[in-house]
Amino acid sequence: MVSSALNFTKMHGLGNDFVVLDGINQCVDLSTAQIRHIADRHLGVGCDQLLLVEAYDGADAEFRYRIFNADGSEVEQCGNGARCFARFVYDQGLTQHTTIPVVTASGRIVLQIQADGQVTVDMGVPVLEPAQIPFISAQRQTLYTLETHTTSVALAAVSMGNPHAVLQVPDVESAPVSTLGAALESHPAFPKRVNVGFMQVIGRDHIRLRVFERGCGETQACGTGACAAVVAGRLQGLLDEQVTVSLPGGDLQIRWQGEGQPVRMTGPTATVFRGTLTL
Numbered sequence: 001m002v003s004s005a006l007n008f009t010k011m012h013g014l015g016n017d018f019v020v021l022d023g024i025n026q027c028v029d030l031s032t033a034q035i036r037h038i039a040d041r042h043l044g045v046g047c048d049q050l051l052l053v054e055a056y057d058g059a060d061a062e063f064r065y066r067i068f069n070a071d072g073s074e075v076e077q078c079g080n081g082a083r084c085f086a087r088f089v090y091d092q093g094l095t096q097h098t099t100i101p102v103v104t105a106s107g108r109i110v111l112q113i114q115a116d117g118q119v120t121v122d123m124g125v126p127v128l129e130p131a132q133i134p135f136i137s138a139q140r141q142t143l144y145t146l147e148t149h150t151t152s153v154a155l156a157a158v159s160m161g162n163p164h165a166v167l168q169v170p171d172v173e174s175a176p177v178s179t180l181g182a183a184l185e186s187h188p189a190f191p192k193r194v195n196v197g198f199m200q201v202i203g204r205d206h207i208r209l210r211v212f213e214r215g216c217g218e219t220q221a222c223g224t225g226a227c228a229a230v231v232a233g234r235l236q237g238l239l240d241e242q243v244t245v246s247l248p249g250g251d252l253q254i255r256w257q258g259e260g261q262p263v264r265m266t267g268p269t270a271t272v273f274r275g276t277l278t279l
């Protein structure tokens, strides 16, 4: 069925912006081309990702949400999107709970709307085995060396449900995010492509981070990228358990107690406007 008119909500998490669609109270059936059109900042609404909220008939969650990058690719996880999902279903009256489990393509996560309006997300246990990231390597290492057409880089590889490469840089402002980020995003060592984080360590409890995201380029913030950067930094002995991650769009609080433990992220959400899409 071709969708004709769809109600949407425009939201963001620290400037990582989303078109959120209620797929429970309206029939949403979008092609990849239609998703790309909606995400286009000149021809459509404009967003980094489109989030589609659906009912889930499992015992341990009442919702699932699907995540599509601006290029139309469907992905496994989105940290800023998870926070906005929680705010959306609560504000829309789709739930009265403030603890909200949700299923995504990478599994079940639990969201907690705090009294101050911030949302805490249990993002699950990071995956470090190369085959599960996926990343092509003979064995797991804390840092890998990867060659591009122009340079050789040291990077960490982490999955938060979605794949991340994390590079340490002396200064995020001068980091080659658009060039090296693009080269690594589609590097053959990452069979499903990869999000590329550029991390500057300020102290054991503070990093600065810029992320060239898979499927949409550099964003103002990346929640799973912030989690992956803290995991990578901690495994290299550079960071403590609780870290403030300063992204261009603002700060996220990330907590990780170490291998086998879940990563917890806390941050804000914003609802900007509501509208009707005509397709």
Ligand SMILES: N[C@H](CCC[C@H](N)C(=O)O)C(=O)O
Binding pocket: 016, 048, 049, 067, 069, 075, 076, 077, 078, 079, 080, 081, 162, 163, 195, 213, 214, 215, 216, 219, 221, 222, 223, 224, 225
């Ligand atoms: N571009 C990501 C999805 C969105 C992640 C990001 N917006 C976040 O907040 O985690 C990927 O292709 O895996």
